[in-house]
Amino acid sequence: MDAHEYLDGGTVRVAPETYAVCRLDPGATPPPTAFAVLRDETETTVVVDQDAGAPAAATEVARDWRRLTFEMELPFDLVGFLALVAGELADVGVSIFALSSYSTDHVLVKEDDLATATERLDDLGRVVV
Incomplete structure (x- = not known):
C-alpha cells in the first residue's frame, strides 16, 4: 500500500475546538x-478542550493546538x-503533535500554523473541511 x-482525494476535518496538551505526574x-x-x-499526557481548562494536576500546559483528523480507515499494514x-x-515549517486511534490518525498543529497546514494538505489532494 502506498501512503500517497x-x-x-480523502478528507481532513478541522475540529472546531482549540486544545491544550497537558503534562501530569504519572499517578495523576x-x-x-x-x-x-x-x-x-x-508522565501522563492529556489533550483537553482548552475552553474547559487544564486539569488542576497539570504540571505543564501547551495551549492553542488545533486538531486535524484524517477521515479514513488506515490499515495497520x-x-x-x-x-x-x-x-x-x-x-x-509546521510542527505537529501526532496521535493515532485504532483506525485513523490525528495531528495537532498550533493555531498560528493552521492555515499553512490546511493549505499544504489541500495542495496534496486532501479535501480540508
Whole structure:
C-alpha cells in the first residue's frame, strides 16, 4: 500500500475546538472529558478542550493546538502515512503533535500554523473541511 494513495482525494476535518496538551505526574488521574490520554512510566499526557481548562494536576500546559483528523480507515499494514504527513508539514515549517486511534490518525498543529497546514494538505489532494 502506498501512503500517497491515502492522501489523494480523502478528507481532513478541522475540529472546531482549540486544545491544550497537558503534562501530569504519572499517578495523576486524567479528566474524564480528555480527548486523549497517554501514559508511560514518567508522565501522563492529556489533550483537553482548552475552553474547559487544564486539569488542576497539570504540571505543564501547551495551549492553542488545533486538531486535524484524517477521515479514513488506515490499515495497520500501511507504512509511512504519518511520516508522509509530518514531512510535508515540516517542509512548510509546521510542527505537529501526532496521535493515532485504532483506525485513523490525528495531528495537532498550533493555531498560528493552521492555515499553512490546511493549505499544504489541500495542495496534496486532501479535501480540508
